[in-house]
Amino acid sequence: MSMEDTPPGHGSHEARVLTIDLEELTWALNSRDPLGESSHWLNLESGSILSLIGPDVDNETDADPRDDDCWLFIEPIESSEAFRVMEDLVDQCGDERLARALGQSLQQRKPFRRFKDALAAHPAQREAWFAFERQAMEAIAQRWCEEHDISPRWAVRPNRPTP
Numbered sequence: 001m002s003m004e005d006t007p008p009g010h011g012s013h014e015a016r017v018l019t020i021d022l023e024e025l026t027w028a029l030n031s032r033d034p035l036g037e038s039s040h041w042l043n044l045e046s047g048s049i050l051s052l053i054g055p056d057v058d059n060e061t062d063a064d065p066r067d068d069d070c071w072l073f074i075e076p077i078e079s080s081e082a083f084r085v086m087e088d089l090v091d092q093c094g095d096e097r098l099a100r101a102l103g104q105s106l107q108q109r110k111p112f113r114r115f116k117d118a119l120a121a122h123p124a125q126r127e128a129w130f131a132f133e134r135q136a137m138e139a140i141a142q143r144w145c146e147e148h149d150i151s152p153r154w155a156v157r158p159n160r161p162t163p
Contacts, residue, residue: 006162015151016149016150016152017150017152017153018042018044018151018153019152020035020122020150020154022141025049025074025144028076029140030074030137032076033074037053039065040052041071042071043071044070044150047152050065065066079112082112085133085137086111087130089102089107090103095122102118104118
């Protein structure tokens with residue numbers, strides 16, 4: 001295959017293979033900080049994720065990831081993308097009454113909070129939401145890695161009891 005045959009956005013180099021903790025990456029991608037006091041970085045050598053949280057993040061670590069090429073900033077997803085995940089659940093919800101309540105919650109002030117409040121009265125559907133959201137975030141994390149020429153191997157975590 002010549003360079004002319006290479007699909008757009010794909011160079012001639014191989015994607016970097018990294019073992020990454022999927023749960024940490026999805027958390028970082030979903031961490032929108034309106035005050036700008038936190039940031040998340042992926043180490044391009046080890047696959048570890050560094051989270052700097054708090055108003056004085058500049059002084060919390062010896063090595064500033066902004067000054068080192070081995071760190072890649074993890075840009076959180078837009079709230080509109082997270083909102084779209086909630087809309088997708090509403091569209092696929094088999095319970096018509098719950099779908100209507102969830103749809104209405106998304107049209108109110110503070111839709112993220114209202115959505116979770118609407119699910120609180122439906123424990124089984126609430127658990128289904130968590131699984132649905134986890135699957136959607138995994139796809140978003142995979143896409144983020146691909147956009148940065150990373151071929152992720154998701155780290156295996158020991159099963160932990162749920163709180």
